[in-house]
Amino acid sequence: MAAEAMTAQELTDLRLGTLDTAVSDWSTMHTKLSTLATGGGGTSAKALETQANAADWKGENATVSKQFVTKIAAEFQDVAGQAKSVHGILRDASADFKKHKEALQTVIDDVAKHNILINGSGSAIVSVPSGAAAGDADLPDSAPKIG
Numbered sequence: 585m586a587a588e589a590m591t592a593q594e595l596t597d598l599r600l601g602t603l604d605t606a607v608s609d610w611s612t613m614h615t616k617l618s619t620l621a622t623g624g625g626g627t628s629a630k631a632l633e634t635q636a637n638a639a640d641w642k643g644e645n646a647t648v649s650k651q652f653v654t655k656i657a658a659e660f661q662d663v664a665g666q667a668k669s670v671h672g673i674l675r676d677a678s679a680d681f682k683k684h685k686e687a688l689q690t691v692i693d694d695v696a697k698h699n700i701l702i703n704g705s706g707s708a709i710v711s712v713p714s715g716a717a718a719g720d721a722d723l724p725d726s727a728p729k730i731g
Contacts, residue, residue, distance in 0.1 A: 593704030595681075595688055603678045610671035617664040621657075633657035 590598075622630045636653040692702045699711045 591704055592688060592692075592702055592706035595685055596692070598681060598685060600678060600681055600685075603674065603681070607671065607674045607678050610667060610674055614664065614667040614671045617660070617667045621660040621664040629657035629660035 619626075620628060622628055633654050636650050636657075639650070641647070641650050695702065695708065701709045701711050703709055
């Protein structure tokens, strides 16, 4: 499925605060899940797995309980890895949007100095006043070259 392109106006008007909040929230989530998965000073899924493997379990539920603890420990590690991936995707998307938004604004500002306007769809429009509106101003014969 192809991504839909943004218009110049949509990119210019794009507010990134909510995305930046999501980046921060997923960073926190990744840190917390990693701590639960691997430790960091307290009880963790990895520590419980190590204890379960080292224990001499006996009884009817020994095998099932040990397998359950080791399976859950692996799932915590997997969830922490998924949170890291989501955080990375959101962080990179935010950085890319900011970079492209700033680049577009730079182009808009630069061409405006040459009486060229960029409309909402991204088309360039030469904005040279008519002779009557310009009065005694020196008007160019054609659109200025940018570059």
